[in-house]
Amino acid sequence: MRRRSLPALGVALLATPALAQGGNPGGYPDRPIRFIVPFPAGGATDIWSRLIAEAMSADLGQPIVIENRSGAGGMLGAELVAKGPTDGYTLLYTISPLIQSPVVFRRWPYQPLEDFAPIGKVGTTPLPFCIRPEIPARTLAEFVAYARGRDLSFGSYATGSSGHAFAQLFSDAEKLGMTHIAYRGEAPMLTDILGGRIQCGFHSMTASGDHIRSGRLRPLACLGRRRIPSLPELPTFIELGYQDEFAMSGFIGLFAPARVPAPIQARLVESFAGAMRQEGVLRRLQEMDTLAGYLPPAEFKAEMATQLQQWTALATAMNLTVDG
Numbered sequence: 001m002r003r004r005s006l007p008a009l010g011v012a013l014l015a016t017p018a019l020a021q022g023g024n025p026g027g028y029p030d031r032p033i034r035f036i037v038p039f040p041a042g043g044a045t046d047i048w049s050r051l052i053a054e055a056m057s058a059d060l061g062q063p064i065v066i067e068n069r070s071g072a073g074g075m076l077g078a079e080l081v082a083k084g085p086t087d088g089y090t091l092l093y094t095i096s097p098l099i100q101s102p103v104v105f106r107r108w109p110y111q112p113l114e115d116f117a118p119i120g121k122v123g124t125t126p127l128p129f130c131i132r133p134e135i136p137a138r139t140l141a142e143f144v145a146y147a148r149g150r151d152l153s154f155g156s157y158a159t160g161s162s163g164h165a166f167a168q169l170f171s172d173a174e175k176l177g178m179t180h181i182a183y184r185g186e187a188p189m190l191t192d193i194l195g196g197r198i199q200c201g202f203h204s205m206t207a208s209g210d211h212i213r214s215g216r217l218r219p220l221a222c223l224g225r226r227r228i229p230s231l232p233e234l235p236t237f238i239e240l241g242y243q244d245e246f247a248m249s250g251f252i253g254l255f256a257p258a259r260v261p262a263p264i265q266a267r268l269v270e271s272f273a274g275a276m277r278q279e280g281v282l283r284r285l286q287e288m289d290t291l292a293g294y295l296p297p298a299e300f301k302a303e304m305a306t307q308l309q310q311w312t313a314l315a316t317a318m319n320l321t322v323d324g
Contacts, residue, residue: 028088028264032063035093035254038077040070043157043186044206044288048122048252049093051284055275060267066093070184073101073158075109082110086257088264092116096250097158099308103315104160104322113305115258117265120272121295121303122252123285126228127162128219129170129237130208131200132193140220140240143200144174153179155193155201157186159322160315162250163202166223169245169318170237193217205230205289224249230289245314251307252290253300269297 035053039045046068053064069077074097081092092098099112110116129140137143154171156164159182171178181198183189186207192198194216203217205228211217212231221237222228225247237246254272256265275281276294285292295303315321 026263028267029060029062031089032065033057033060033088034065034067034090036077036081036090037066037068037093038070038074038097039068039094039157040185040187041066041068042207044125044204045093045095045186045252047206047288048285048290051281052093052122052254052272052275055278055281056268056271059271059274073097073105073160073182075101075105078112078116079109081255081257082115084257086259086261088256088260088268090257091119091268092255093253094255095252096307096311097161098255099304100162100165100311100315101158101160103308103312104164104320106321112308113301116255117258117260118297118300118304119254119256119265119268120276120297121293121300122254122276123291123293124224124249124251125204125206125288125290126222126224126226127166127202127204128208128212128222128228128231128234129167129200129202130193130212130217130219132196133215133218134196135199135218137220138218140235140237143220144176147174147176147178151179152176152200153181153198155181155183155189155198157183157189160320162223162248165314165318165320166237166246167200167202168320170242172318173242209289223247226291228289229286248307248310248314251300251303265297 035049037046037049049066057064069080074094078092078098081090084090102108131143137146154167190207208217212219219234221235221240223246225238228234282292
């Protein structure tokens with residue numbers, strides 16, 4: 001059995017309390033940190049990133065700058081981080097397309113489970129299926145009856161995203177023949193559904209909640225097994241008899257490049273976990289109908305691995321692939 005030298009062991013024992021007490025490994029951070037958000041400003045991912053950045057910035061003592069790098073279903077921003085600096089100053093704040101888009105685009109500019117070190121999971125967001133209020137339908141069944149025989153379009157915030165897959169799955173199950181329109185994020189998608197250029201789609205409650213409450217969007221059903229707390233009368237697809245795939249949920253989280261030194265990763269994990277314990281952060285997430293569900297790195301990575309398997313199986317069964 002190999003034995004560690006006493007000097008090395010002493011260094012390790014001395015370093016551990018420093019991290020546990022919020023010490024800065026090697027002076028990190030000593031300059032601003034970037035959160036790369038692979039979707040445009042104004043969408044749900046952007047909003048969540050700013051909330052966590054504000055809380056972590058106060059703890060770390062340095063500004064955290066949000067940089068939106070959208071495109072290719074979130075892969076452009078993710079690739080930038082995966083292949084970028086490993087000094088801990090460039091991080092990725094993203095959602096489930098991190099593992100979904102490579103499957104659908106059939107190219108892997110990064111390996112989601114190998115090239116990234118999860119810092120922590122924020123939680124997930126309910127995704128209601130919404131229509132324009134001008135459509136004469138108050139229930140999903142009424143919408144199906146209306147949509148048959150009409151040339152309708154649904155939008156998604158990214159090709160290969162949950163919004164894309166489940167709207168397509170719904171359209172196929174009901175033989176609606178709806179056309180998919182992909183956007184580079186949720187903000188431009190919302191602009192188009194509010195403007196009448198598309199008729200329906202899945203939206204995060206974070207971005208669409210105010211429009212739902214004002215009557216500018218009409219929700220008909222939601223993904224997952226739980227109803228949305230602020231919309232208790234809205235049924236889930238599962239309750240309406242749709243297949244178990246409609247129970248899948250995604251994630252929201254922060255990642256570092258896998259090669260970032262372990263002490264820096266540990267400092268980020270500590271800061272992120274602290275942010276997720278703050279009453280103000282949890283209250284704001286609740287106000288945005290985001291289901292807070294912090295997971296530390298190892299548990300988050302295990303969940304991602306399971307979701308990657310599920311998503312690959314679903315995309316294969318649906319032949320959900322895009323050349324890009």
